[in-house]
Amino acid sequence: MDLKNRLISYEGSIAYQTKVGYFKNGKFCTYKDSLGYPTIGYGRLLKPGESYPNGITPEQAERMLEEDISTAKSAVRSLGLNLPADWQDFMTIMVFQLGLSGTLKFRKMIQALRDKNYKEAILQAKDSLWYRQTKSRVDQMIAELTNN
Known part of the structure; x- marks a missing residue:
């Protein structure tokens, strides 16, 4: 999808x-x-x-969503991470939900992504209030990852 x-x-x-x-x-x-x-x-x-x-x-909602995805993708690029496509999508969804400022609080996860330590990045994502509040969504996002 x-x-x-x-x-x-x-x-x-x-x-x-x-x-x-x-x-x-x-x-x-x-x-x-x-x-x-x-x-x-x-x-x-x-x-x-x-x-x-x-x-x-519905057309306005789709346009807004496309704008928000574009904004989130730009924010992910601003992190300067060299990510595979699956992690780019993961981070885009994360920024969409939490905003860039919320995502920046995941310092250990971002460092793990810089180090290409995807298992650690997943552990850091799960060790969060975000995960506890939206467990089903984050679990689905993790299930989509191929680099883990």
């Missing part, structure tokens, strides 16, 4: 969001994420003052 579809799966497909009431009348509605932050579409965290009282269309 490509990166975009993996994120749609992790953040909630239209079918899932319809079931939980975040997708109604052909539009995505704002909802609070697991930490209470206003979110819309496929995991777009709303900035202060940003609001979509009438919701957004």
Whole structure:
């Protein structure tokens, strides 16, 4: 599954969001994420003052997701790691979820990736509040890794 579809799966497909009431009348509605932050579409965290009282269309949600993936990929590149494709995707999803500042807190994991010690990087990812809060997602992300 490509990166975009993996994120749609992790953040909630239209079918899932319809079931939980975040997708109604052909539009995505704002909802609070697991930490209470206003979110819309496929995991777009709303900035202060940003609001979509009438919701957004699936096309708008896809465009936002593509922008957010591009932003996350740029942030991963800024880390200066020479990563294989599977780890680039892992880190892009991590930055998508935690932001660059949250990802930078994983100093030991980032060092393990610099050292190409993928087993240690996985151990460091699992030794975190992020893992405890989103165990299923991180386990799925780890399962996609071929360099481990």
